[in-house]
Amino acid sequence: MTSKNALDDNPLVEHTRRLPLKNSLPTRKSYSPSPQRSISELNTNITTEDDECIPKLIHRWNHKYSILSTIAFPNSGLLFCGTQDHQILVLDMVTFEKKQSLIGHTGSVLCLTKSADEKYLFSGGSDSLVKVWDVTQMKETHTIYSLVDIGDIFSLAWSSSLNTIYFGAQNASILFVHLLQSIPKDDPSGLPSQRFDKFFDSKGPTGDVHPLSHRKNNGELKSRLIEIPSSNIIPYAHNGFVYSMEINDRTLITGGGDGEVKIWDLNSRGLTLVKSLDNDESVLSLTRNESFLYCGLSDGQLKVWDLNTYQQIRSIGSDTNAIMSIAATSSCIYKGTSNGVIKWKFGKECKELWDAHQGSVLSSEICYRKGKALLITGGNDASVAIWEIPTDDNGPLRRASIAAVDNDSLLKTLGQIVSFKTVSKKPEYFIDESRRCAAFLTKLFNQFGADSEIIPVENGNPIVYGCFKGKESNKKIPRILWYGHYDVIEADDTSAWNYDPFKITATDGYLYGRGVSDNKGPILAAIYAVAELLQTGDLNADIVFLIEGEEECGSFGFQDAVQRNHEIIGDIDWVLLSNSYWLDENIPCLNYGLRGVISASVEINSDKPDRHSGVDGGVSREPTIDLVNLLSTLTTKNGTVQIPNFYEPIQQQLTPEEQRLYKEITTKADINISRETLLAKWKYPSLSIHKIEVSGPNNNTVIPRSSKASVSIRIVPEQNVEEIKTSFINYLESSFKDFDSDNQLKIKIVHESEPWLGDPTNSAFKILSKAVSEEWGIEPLYIREGGSIPSVRFLEKICKAPAAQIPCGQSTDNAHLNNEKLRVTNLYALRRILKKAFKELPSRSTLA
Numbered sequence: 001m002t003s004k005n006a007l008d009d010n011p012l013v014e015h016t017r018r019l020p021l022k023n024s025l026p027t028r029k030s031y032s033p034s035p036q037r038s039i040s041e042l043n044t045n046i047t048t049e050d051d052e053c054i055p056k057l058i059h060r061w062n063h064k065y066s067i068l069s070t071i072a073f074p075n076s077g078l079l080f081c082g083t084q085d086h087q088i089l090v091l092d093m094v095t096f097e098k099k100q101s102l103i104g105h106t107g108s109v110l111c112l113t114k115s116a117d118e119k120y121l122f123s124g125g126s127d128s129l130v131k132v133w134d135v136t137q138m139k140e141t142h143t144i145y146s147l148v149d150i151g152d153i154f155s156l157a158w159s160s161s162l163n164t165i166y167f168g169a170q171n172a173s174i175l176f177v178h179l180l181q182s183i184p185k186d187d188p189s190g191l192p193s194q195r196f197d198k199f200f201d202s203k204g205p206t207g208d209v210h211p212l213s214h215r216k217n218n219g220e221l222k223s224r225l226i227e228i229p230s231s232n233i234i235p236y237a238h239n240g241f242v243y244s245m246e247i248n249d250r251t252l253i254t255g256g257g258d259g260e261v262k263i264w265d266l267n268s269r270g271l272t273l274v275k276s277l278d279n280d281e282s283v284l285s286l287t288r289n290e291s292f293l294y295c296g297l298s299d300g301q302l303k304v305w306d307l308n309t310y311q312q313i314r315s316i317g318s319d320t321n322a323i324m325s326i327a328a329t330s331s332c333i334y335k336g337t338s339n340g341v342i343k344w345k346f347g348k349e350c351k352e353l354w355d356a357h358q359g360s361v362l363s364s365e366i367c368y369r370k371g372k373a374l375l376i377t378g379g380n381d382a383s384v385a386i387w388e389i390p391t392d393d394n395g396p397l398r399r400a401s402i403a404a405v406d407n408d409s410l411l412k413t414l415g416q417i418v419s420f421k422t423v424s425k426k427p428e429y430f431i432d433e434s435r436r437c438a439a440f441l442t443k444l445f446n447q448f449g450a451d452s453e454i455i456p457v458e459n460g461n462p463i464v465y466g467c468f469k470g471k472e473s474n475k476k477i478p479r480i481l482w483y484g485h486y487d488v489i490e491a492d493d494t495s496a497w498n499y500d501p502f503k504i505t506a507t508d509g510y511l512y513g514r515g516v517s518d519n520k521g522p523i524l525a526a527i528y529a530v531a532e533l534l535q536t537g538d539l540n541a542d543i544v545f546l547i548e549g550e551e552e553c554g555s556f557g558f559q560d561a562v563q564r565n566h567e568i569i570g571d572i573d574w575v576l577l578s579n580s581y582w583l584d585e586n587i588p589c590l591n592y593g594l595r596g597v598i599s600a601s602v603e604i605n606s607d608k609p610d611r612h613s614g615v616d617g618g619v620s621r622e623p624t625i626d627l628v629n630l631l632s633t634l635t636t637k638n639g640t641v642q643i644p645n646f647y648e649p650i651q652q653q654l655t656p657e658e659q660r661l662y663k664e665i666t667t668k669a670d671i672n673i674s675r676e677t678l679l680a681k682w683k684y685p686s687l688s689i690h691k692i693e694v695s696g697p698n699n700n701t702v703i704p705r706s707s708k709a710s711v712s713i714r715i716v717p718e719q720n721v722e723e724i725k726t727s728f729i730n731y732l733e734s735s736f737k738d739f740d741s742d743n744q745l746k747i748k749i750v751h752e753s754e755p756w757l758g759d760p761t762n763s764a765f766k767i768l769s770k771a772v773s774e775e776w777g778i779e780p781l782y783i784r785e786g787g788s789i790p791s792v793r794f795l796e797k798i799c800k801a802p803a804a805q806i807p808c809g810q811s812t813d814n815a816h817l818n819n820e821k822l823r824v825t826n827l828y829a830l831r832r833i834l835k836k837a838f839k840e841l842p843s844r845s846t847l848a
């Protein structure tokens with residue numbers, strides 16, 4: 001890490017050069033299109049053909065010296081700009097007139113902030129002073145100074161609830177002062193301008209130190225003088241300049257020249273450090289949007305942190321020019337650099353660069369006025385500009401506003417969570433969306449009166465924990481764990497969809513959208529069922545929700561995270577979930593078994609490069625040929641799997657109870673399916689080869705250097721994951737040895753999941769069955785499934801509690817496929833069934 005100290009060059013204040021002004025429309029720097037793959041490629045050359053992408057210039061004001069800071073008062077229609085020549089310009093955002101200039105500082109005005117009610121303006125300068133201005137009268141009310149030489153003031157934040165101003169200085173300290181509680185001085189002799197400092201006293205651009213009298217002509221002080229008590233100074237809060245600050249209620253976030261972002265807890269006594277986030281390079285600019293913190297660094301990198309989990313979720317870089325200012329909407333960020341403004345759009349991962357200023361963009365902020373999002377930029381070309389942000393970049397305003405527990409609210413909320421593109425397999429595009437969804441679910445839990453926490457997962461999307469407390473009782477009340485997942489499978493081929501997969505569409509009794517059935521609809525049915533019980537005073541069990549974000553990737557990280565947080569999960573009686581489907585379209589089902597899965601990649605590499613098959617064909621053993629031969633050893637010609645013990649040890653005979661259940665299914669279910677087919681799907685293991693990928697340009701004259709197959713094995717409850725895995729690897733390795741090839745075989749287990757077999761006779765199944773029968777007027781079929789849900793068996797083991805699954809949607813839901821859907825009737829029915837079940841499920845200690 002490069003740590004900067006107070007003696008380093010400061011890019012924020014050296015802006016004396018005046019550049020020619022430019023008032024024309026922005027010019028656009030173009031990028032050539034490139035396939036979108038990894039985040040590092042994304043950083044370089046992305047384009048979009050859409051000219052609407054660049055914000056439209058609404059107005060530009062020119063001044064004589066650099067604009068170092070801006071703060072908009074959108075409700076009052078005013079824009080304040082701190083200049084290098086000590087002024088605060090007051091601009092009218094309606095008439096575009098320059099209204100006046102506030103004079104008070106004797107050095108550059110480096111930072112500005114305001115009170116939320118837009119009554120007060122706060123300014124900090126290179127004269128080491130913070131000033132408070134009453135905007136209703138455009139008058140200076142306070143001058144805040146320190147007896148310690150603190151150098152320039154780079155950052156400012158105001159807390160209305162604590163009536164306290166916080167500021168960060170060049171000498172690495174953070175200072176704060178309560179405005180109402182501090183007693184004003186009547187003698188200005190302590191002011192820094194009255195003292196001489198050989199280190200910090202530099203001449204301003206106008207060539208003088210700009211002496212200003214602190215008294216009016218009648219001898220009165222112009223503003224109240226507040227001296228910061230030494231107890232209100234945190235020396236070396238950073239190991240470098242305190243460049244940037246953000247405040248949110250009782251949390252202060254500061255960015256320093258030491259590359260650290262520090263999170264401070266605020267209270268009336270001061271601030272305590274909660275967390276340090278390492279960014280490697282100086283944090284020149286900071287902004288927060290939702291739960292994301294965007295850090296603009298001196299080397300041009302932008303780091304994005306999730307403040308719920310304190311994980312760094314992105315690092316976007318390569319522009320090399322320091323990010324001196326930064327602004328964000330919920331779908332775009334705007335980076336102010338010496339090369340113009342760079343807009344980065346998330347999800348689409350497109351990048352636009354335009355010459356917002358002829359020179360460095362020293363300040364930028366977003367404000368919302370009259371339904372429009374505006375970007376305000378100030379630069380060292382001595383101009384300040386307002387831009388209108390295209391509505392598409394404004395970001396959907398997805399605030400949870402859902403205290404109602406009715407079905408209309410359920411549908412609305414489902415629409416909202418479907419709109420988060422929570423594709424866990426593609427974090428490079430969707431990591432932010434997953435975190436937004438997690439934050440949204442947390443808010444939803446809170447609004448319904450549940451405790452909620454976001455549990456971080458190492459290298460993965462976090463888990464949302466929610467806990468609804470049941471009514472106190474002198475008996476031990478049951479505690480039920482609901483498991484679900486908010487991540488979804490990708491929906492890349494949108495042309496194969498009849499509707500936008502991430503915009504819920506309700507047609508002919510169905511809801512269409514990615515994740516409606518797997519698994520967003522069912523988790524909301526469960527949450528709403530419990531929320532309703534709580535609201536009507538009928539919740540007599542604790543219900544713990546664990547909603548994860550990596551199920552479709554094999555739930556990696558889930559087990560670790562749950563183990564680490566075992567205490568908040570508590571003593572669980574039952575594990576319930578709804579993440580499977582009916583067998584047909586009409587008969588409700590209960591599910592008591594899942595297969596497990598071992599997912600692997602089998603790769604053959606040669607030490608030769610990709611080659612031309614005409615030039616080099618026949619010379620050596622080809623990886624793809626080796627791979628195809630190797631894969632062919634996995635089965636006989638008629639498909640029987642050859643791996644030793646693959647079909648062991650499976651009970652061949654069906655018990656009388658099993659025979660009865662299968663009979664029921666084959667006679668009642670509205671599908672033409674034999675018992676043998678069902679057994680093949682549910683009771684026996686299987687092996688599939690999903691794809692073969694080759695290195696090189698993928699054309700049919702190239703011998704690929706390497707070739708890789710994705711293989712998975714579904715295993716069943718009597719089997720052991722470890723044994724099958726070892727047998728599979730050993731078998732492939734020994735088969736390959738026989739090939740006597742000089743290529744190398746590499747087998748990688750991508751993920752694995754244990755099978756699950758529940759007890760369909762336990763009281764959870766009985767209660768669910770009764771509720772299902774009452775709801776649908778027909779008894780459910782008891783079925784197993786060929787699919788897998790990695791966490792079910794794990795939760796049973798860690799909670800020492802049996803699991804039961806109730807499928808929500810129909811066989812035709814198309815989970816994982818195009819046009820995924822869910823019948824509204826099924827969603828509402830599940831909700832009612834679960835309401836009954838949550839009410840009736842007993843604590844297991846009360847069972848015989």
Ligand code: BES
Pocket residue numbers: 518551552553554555579580581597751753785786787788789790815
């Ligand atoms: N909902 C499915 C599980 C499922 C699939 C149940 C088919 C019933 C029938 C779940 O979301 C899923 O997709 N599971 C994956 C797990 C894998 C990635 C470990 C599966 O089964 O492929």
Ligand code: MN
Pocket residue numbers: 489518552815816
């Ligand atoms: Mn799935």
